[in-house]
Amino acid sequence: MTSFIIFVLGIAVLFYVLLGGADFGAGIVEIFTGKKGADTISKAIAPVWEANHIWLILAIVILLNGFPHVFATLTTYLHIPLLIILIGIIFRGTAFTFRYYDTIQENTHNYYTVLFRISSLLTPFFFGVTLGAIILGHIPANVNGTFYEIFISPWLNVFTLTTGVFLTLLFGWLASVYLTGEANDDETYQTFEKISRNFFVLLIISGLGVFLAAEFYGLHFFSKFIHSEVAMGCIVAATIAIPLIWRNIKRRNTLQTRFWAGLQTACILTGWFAIQFPVMIFIADGSNLTIWNSQAPERTMSLLVYALIVGIFLIFPAFAYLFKVFKFDNSADETLA
Amino acid sequence: MDNFLAARLQMTVSFVFHIVFACIGMTMPWLMFMAELKWIKTGKQVYLNLAKAWSKGVAIFFAVGAVSGTVLSFELGLLWPKFMEHAGPIIGMPFSWEGTAFFMEAIALGLFLYGWKRVNKWVHLISGLVVGIAGVLSGIFVVAANSWMNSPAGFDWVNGHAINIDPVKAMFNKAWFQQALHMTIAAFASTSFAVAGIHALMLLRYKNNEFHRKAIRIALVFGAVAALLQPISGDISAKNVAKLQPAKLAAMESLFKTSKPAPLVIGGIPDVKEEKVKYGLHIPQILSFLAHGDFNAEVEGLDKTKKEDWPPVLIVHFAFQIMVLMGMLMVGAGFLYLFFRFKWSENLEKRWWLKTLVCLTPVGFIAVEAGWIVTEVGRQPWIIYGIMKTSDAVTPMPGIQYPFYLITLIYLFLTFVVFWLMRRQIIAIHTNPQNIDTHD
Ligand code: HDD
Ligand code: HEM
Ligand code: HEM
Numbered sequence: 001m002t003s004f005i006i007f008v009l010g011i012a013v014l015f016y017v018l019l020g021g022a023d024f025g026a027g028i029v030e031i032f033t034g035k036k037g038a039d040t041i042s043k044a045i046a047p048v049w050e051a052n053h054i055w056l057i058l059a060i061v062i063l064l065n066g067f068p069h070v071f072a073t074l075t076t077y078l079h080i081p082l083l084i085i086l087i088g089i090i091f092r093g094t095a096f097t098f099r100y101y102d103t104i105q106e107n108t109h110n111y112y113t114v115l116f117r118i119s120s121l122l123t124p125f126f127f128g129v130t131l132g133a134i135i136l137g138h139i140p141a142n143v144n145g146t147f148y149e150i151f152i153s154p155w156l157n158v159f160t161l162t163t164g165v166f167l168t169l170l171f172g173w174l175a176s177v178y179l180t181g182e183a184n185d186d187e188t189y190q191t192f193e194k195i196s197r198n199f200f201v202l203l204i205i206s207g208l209g210v211f212l213a214a215e216f217y218g219l220h221f222f223s224k225f226i227h228s229e230v231a232m233g234c235i236v237a238a239t240i241a242i243p244l245i246w247r248n249i250k251r252r253n254t255l256q257t258r259f260w261a262g263l264q265t266a267c268i269l270t271g272w273f274a275i276q277f278p279v280m281i282f283i284a285d286g287s288n289l290t291i292w293n294s295q296a297p298e299r300t301m302s303l304l305v306y307a308l309i310v311g312i313f314l315i316f317p318a319f320a321y322l323f324k325v326f327k328f329d330n331s332a333d334e335t336l337a
Numbered sequence: 338m339d340n341f342l343a344a345r346l347q348m349t350v351s352f353v354f355h356i357v358f359a360c361i362g363m364t365m366p367w368l369m370f371m372a373e374l375k376w377i378k379t380g381k382q383v384y385l386n387l388a389k390a391w392s393k394g395v396a397i398f399f400a401v402g403a404v405s406g407t408v409l410s411f412e413l414g415l416l417w418p419k420f421m422e423h424a425g426p427i428i429g430m431p432f433s434w435e436g437t438a439f440f441m442e443a444i445a446l447g448l449f450l451y452g453w454k455r456v457n458k459w460v461h462l463i464s465g466l467v468v469g470i471a472g473v474l475s476g477i478f479v480v481a482a483n484s485w486m487n488s489p490a491g492f493d494w495v496n497g498h499a500i501n502i503d504p505v506k507a508m509f510n511k512a513w514f515q516q517a518l519h520m521t522i523a524a525f526a527s528t529s530f531a532v533a534g535i536h537a538l539m540l541l542r543y544k545n546n547e548f549h550r551k552a553i554r555i556a557l558v559f560g561a562v563a564a565l566l567q568p569i570s571g572d573i574s575a576k577n578v579a580k581l582q583p584a585k586l587a588a589m590e591s592l593f594k595t596s597k598p599a600p601l602v603i604g605g606i607p608d609v610k611e612e613k614v615k616y617g618l619h620i621p622q623i624l625s626f627l628a629h630g631d632f633n634a635e636v637e638g639l640d641k642t643k644k645e646d647w648p649p650v651l652i653v654h655f656a657f658q659i660m661v662l663m664g665m666l667m668v669g670a671g672f673l674y675l676f677f678r679f680k681w682s683e684n685l686e687k688r689w690w691l692k693t694l695v696c697l698t699p700v701g702f703i704a705v706e707a708g709w710i711v712t713e714v715g716r717q718p719w720i721i722y723g724i725m726k727t728s729d730a731v732t733p734m735p736g737i738q739y740p741f742y743l744i745t746l747i748y749l750f751l752t753f754v755v756f757w758l759m760r761r762q763i764i765a766i767h768t769n770p771q772n773i774d775t776h777d
Contacts, residue, residue, distance in 0.1 A: 047451035050403055051443040054436070060410050061436040064421055065429020072422040075414030079734050083743075086411055090404045090747060094754075097400035101393055102758060103765045143733045151734055296426035297502050303430050311437035318444045325448060325455050 001301050002066075006291055008308050009062045014269050016055035018174065018262050021167075023049045025175025027092060027120020028168065030113075032195050036188065037179070038113070044182040046100050047326045051319065053093070058311075066304050069294040070280045074130075077139045081126045081155050088123030091115050121168065128167030132160030135272075136217060137282030154284075159213040166206045170265065173199035177245065177261040181254030193249055224275040234271035238264045341728055343737040344416045347744055351409055352713075353706055354748045358402030360705060362442075363476050363521070364528035364559070365395045366469035369449075371555050373462050383547050387555075389453070390548075390766050396450050397758055401751060403443070408744070416737070420720050420730035423499055427492050428482045430504040435478035442471035476524060477517040481508050487712065488512035488581045489721050515577045516712075519570045522563045523708065526667055527701025529560030534698025537691040539763065553694070560701075561671030567664055572627065578715075579628035582722060583637035584646070585715035588653040590624055590636075597635035598625040604658065607650050612639075648717045656710040663704035670697055 026041045033041075045052075064071040075082060092115075099112035133139060133155035143150050176196035183189040214221040225231045241264040248257040281289040295301060369391050376384035410432075414421045445467035452461055485491075491507030492499040536552040543549065579586045586592075591607035591614045592599055601624040605617015625634040639647055670693065677684045684690055720727040 047447040050399065051440065051447055053403060053407070054440045054443050057407065057410060057439060058436050061429070061432045064410075064414065064425045065433050066426075068422045068425030068429075071414050071425060072418040075411065075421075076418045076732060076734065079415055079732065079740075082411055082415060083740055086408050087743070087747065089407055090751075093400050093404040094751060097397055098754065098758060101397050102761060104761055147735060296429070299502055300426040300429060300504055303504050304433055307430065307433040307437065311433075311440070314437060315440045315444075318441060322444045322447050325452060 001305055002291055002295055004305055005062060005066050005301060005308065008312070009059060009066075010269075010273060012055045012059040012062065014266055016052070016059060017170075017269060018265055019048070019052035020055055021124065021171040022175045022178050023052055024092065024120045024124045025171035025173070026179065027096075027117050028124070028172040029176050029179060029192070029195055031117050031121070033191050037191060040179065040182050040184070040188055042096075042100055044179065045096070048322065049093070049096070051322060053089075062304070062308075066296050066301060067280065067289075067291070067294045068296060070289050073139065073281055073283075073289060074134075076143075077151065078130055078133055078155055080151060081130045081133070084126045085123055085130070088119040088126065091119035092123060095119065124168045124171045125164040128164035129155055129160045131167065132163030134281050135163070135276065136160060136219070137288070138284055139281060141283050141285045141287055157217075159210075159217045159219075162206065162209045162213045166203070166210050169199055169203040169206050170268070173203050174261060174265060177249070178258055180249060180252075181258060189252070196249065221275070225271070228274045230274035231271040234267040234274065238267040238271070241267070338738040338741075340735055340737045341731050343741040344731045345727070347737065347741040348412065348416055349713075350741070350745050350748060351405065351412055352709065354752070355402065355405040355409055356705055356709060357702055358398050358405060359476060360524040360528050360702070361395070361398045362402045363469075363472040363524040365391060365398070365532075366446075366449075366465055366472055367525075368529070368532065368555055368559065369395065370462065370465040370469055372551075373458075373465060375551075375555075377458060377462065383551055386548060387552055390762075391552075392450055394759060394762055397755065397762075399446060401755060405748075406439075415740075416732055417720065417730045418732050420725065423725065424485075424721065427499060427502050427504060427507045428485045431478040431481040431508050435475045435482075438471045438475035438478060442468055442475060445471065473521055473524075476520060480517045480520045481510075481513045483712075484512035484516040485510050486720065487516070487716055487722055489724050494724055511581055512577060515570070515574045519567070519574050519708075522567050522570055523701070523705050525559050526563035526567055527705050529556045529563060530667060530670075530694075530701045531698050532556040533560055534694050534696075535763070537694035538698075539767075541688065541691050541695070543767065557671075557674050557694075560667070561674045564664070564667035564671035565675075568668060571661070571664065575627055576630065579636065582716070584639060584642040585648060585653070585711075586628060587637060587639045587642070588648045588650045588715055589657040589711060591650060591654045592624065592636060592638040594640050595635065595638040596625075598622040598633045599628070599636035599638075600624055601627065607654050609647075609650050646718060648715045653711055653715045656707040656714070660704045660707040660711060663700045663707070666697065666700055667704070670694070 023045045026045055030038050030041050060071075063074075095112045095115035099109060099116060102108065102112070136154070136157070136159050138154040138157070140150055140154065173196060176192050176199055179192045180189055180196065183192055211221050225235065241260045244260045245257060245264065248254075248260065278290045278292060279288045280291055280294060283289065296304075369388050372384050372388040372391065375381070376388060445464040448456060448464040449461065449468055452464065456464070485507050488510045489507075490510035491503040491505070493501045533553045533556040536549040536556070540546055540549040540553065575586065575589075578589075590599075591602055591605065593607075593612040593614075598621065600619040600621045602614050603618040603620065605614040607614050622632045624636055626632045628634065628636050639650070673690075674685075677690075716722055718726050718728065720730045
């Protein structure tokens with residue numbers, strides 16, 4: 001039962017990264033394309049971003065219902081980065097919508113755009129920082145200590161900053177790969193293609209950076225990966241996907257490109273899950289919160305399973321339909337009359 | 338500012354902001370659905386224009402509703418981690434159902450707003466209906482979670498820990514039905530009156546305009562029915578509060594001493610030190626009837642509660658009076674409207690009537706905010722009534738006043754921008770002649 005819930009939690013995180021993450025990434029890509037890419041980007045994410053965003057809500061709800069202690073620990077010790085994420089979410093969503101719907105074109109559109117881009121950059125970075133803090137294990141077991149020790153240093157250090165950079169690049173890369181499929185003309189296509197290539201190189205470098213920083217903080221990612229078959233499998237699969245992605249981008253086979261890029265991201269996340277399992281949050285004194293020691297009572301968990309099953313049967317078909325209408329059917333291009 | 342106060346204020350600001358968008362999110366899909374249905378049935382272009390014009394505004398409100406709701410789901414932990422740690426397993430269930438409802442809502446909304454040309458009109462219409470149903474359901478689910486805080490059920494509290502947890506019992510606690518019903522009606526009443534008011538203003542400016550006339554008509558049917566139902570539902574709420582949270586009822590009515598029979602106090606200024614109400618109109622026996630359905634029943638006063646456990650009487654009392662006053666104004670207008678629809682319909686075109694509607698624009702939302710202040714402030718000092726004090730649940734992180742200032746500034750700014758954008762949308766409707774059909 002617990003494993004099923006964890007599985008759905010993993011799916012929610014994965015989809016949030018693949019879909020919601022790419023929506024943030026689109027805002028990052030826009031920094032480099034300027035006005036030209038912006039139109040494509042607006043059209044691409046307007047119908048779906050709100051639905052993509054709910055994967056985050058789902059993850060939060062699973063945590064607060066099924067793993068209340070994890071939720072309370074995160075929100076207590078990582079209050080500051082989470083607050084910044086929230087502010088980013090507020091400005092990204094509103095600025096984007098305002099830009100899309102404010103029919104009167106004038107200076108104000110520049111303000112929306114600036115807000116949209118900054119918050120699209122800031123939010124993924126702090127998601128990465130939060131993630132880093134969970135892995136790093138500097139979160140204290142109680143609030144005895146100075147403000148800096150308890151509420152800042154667990155998430156503000158070289159390791160978390162590298163994970164922040166890594167996640168930002170991952171989102172940007174995913175978005176640029178997806179966006180090649182949204183381009184309507186050659187020039188736009190090439191712009192996105194070039195950006196995706198640059199992001200990819202940076203992503204590899206920052207990925208190595210994460211491993212190095214981990215070594216530096218005594219996390220020993222290398223040996224953990226080597227000792228876990230699943231994690232190794234994931235790395236191999238992710239590597240195999242690289243040439244496939246490039247070939248498909250060159251051939252302009254957008255559907256396959258998206259598929260392999262998605263799969264590669266899924267591998268990265270699964271690899272991380274594999275070395276993290278069953279710990280949810282590493283705590284400084286070693287009293288880690290695992291899925292077993294932090295779960296809610298039996299009855300709550302079984303009811304959560306029912307809710308999730310019903311939810312899955314409702315959501316997945318509906319979600320697939322939404323994507324079919326807006327992502328795989330380009331016959332009607334005028335979205336708003 | 339001390340941490341605890343800052344946390345409470347931040348929660349207040351966040352909810353006061355979110356609830357406006359939540360009400361709109363629950364109601365507008367139904368209005369758009371009606372407009373589109375009428376378009377399909379009558380073929381009149383004006384209804385289609387109306388549905389489209391509304392949907393552009395709604396997209397903006399939905400985005401703000403979604404982000405402010407996300408803020409809330411985090412804030413439950415950011416500000417009240419101890420509360421969520423205990424309450425999560427007990428009331429997480431309605432939240433998880435709410436999550437499913439949000440998903441359906443967001444997906445259907447995507448189809449509705451952006452699918453005008455991509456899906457056929459029936460799929461489009463149905464997706465509008467799904468948005469409406471999912472919106473109302475998500476409202477009911479969160480309110481169920483909130484009602485549990487007022488009427489805790491489904492667990493045993495032993496040495497500061499909850500055991501024998503039963504989330505089903507917790508969700509269907511004694512207060513959930515009354516609150517869910519009252520809230521749903523409130524959403525319809527407040528949004529419909531606001532919509533009618535805005536279109537009435539436009540109708541005053543652009544006379545003889547079929548577009549605005551039809552808009553008012555659709556909105557006010559919902560609004561009038563909701564307004565007339567609301568006092569009945571409010572009465573159910575009051576009777577339940579009298580049973581479940583006597584201290585809250587006593588604070589609402591400023592009843593300091595347990596009385597048999599108890600008078601109803603209208604207006605007046607409660608003086609907490611001297612424990613009596615200055616000025617105000619006292620009507621004998623009526624409170625006994627309203628609270629217990631019997632003119633001679635005893636009504637528990639604040640004297641039954643330790644003074645340190647009193648809710649802030651002044652705030653709760655004023656908020657309650659304001660809600661009821663606004664409710665009565667809406668009842669009057671709703672009644673007149675239905676009356677005019679059947680008889681003397683020429684009044685519906687009169688300037689005085691349109692001006693009245695304009696004046697009533699904010700009334701429903703004022704009632705909603707006031708009502709929530711009654712509920713939430715009236716529960717103090719408890720976060721889980723009778724079980725956990727709000728002050729024991731607050732986050733240990735110091736310096737909460739800074740997030741509070743920040744969130745408040747952001748929401749003030751967003752409020753301003755949303756108002757400004759709505760004005761621009763309305764202007765845009767009128768500068769684009771295709772949107773405005775004066776004849777149908
Ligand atoms: C359009 C909005 C609106 C209107 C016209 C009214 N209310 Fe209300 N009221 C609400 C909107 C609201 C609300 C904001 O939706 C609340 C807050 C929590 C809830 O369940 O509903 C509420 C709460 C609330 C409560 C507290 C419930 C609790 O704490 O559990 C009572 C006793 C009443 N109302 C009673 C009334 C009465 C007697 C009304 C007579 C006209 C009335 N309300 C009109
Ligand atoms: C603890 C309290 C609350 C939390 C955690 C919360 C959370 C949320 C979240 C996360 C969303 C975004 C969903 C989306 O992206 O579409 C949302 C929207 C919504 N909420 Fe709340 N909410 C709370 C209180 C309320 C209340 C009291 C109501 C109403 C009765 C309400 C009704 C709605 C509705 C109808 C929407 C969808 C409409 C829209 O997006 O504007 N919520 N809420
Ligand atoms: C959207 C409508 C709502 C409004 C306008 C509202 C308003 C308020 C206000 C004014 C307070 C501060 C009370 C005080 O400290 O004096 C408060 C506190 C709080 N509310 Fe609500 N509330 C709403 C719905 C909800 C819902 C649906 C939930 C949860 C499930 C909830 C949970 C809380 C919590 C946890 C606190 C903090 C603890 C406390 O002060 O008791 N509220 N709310």
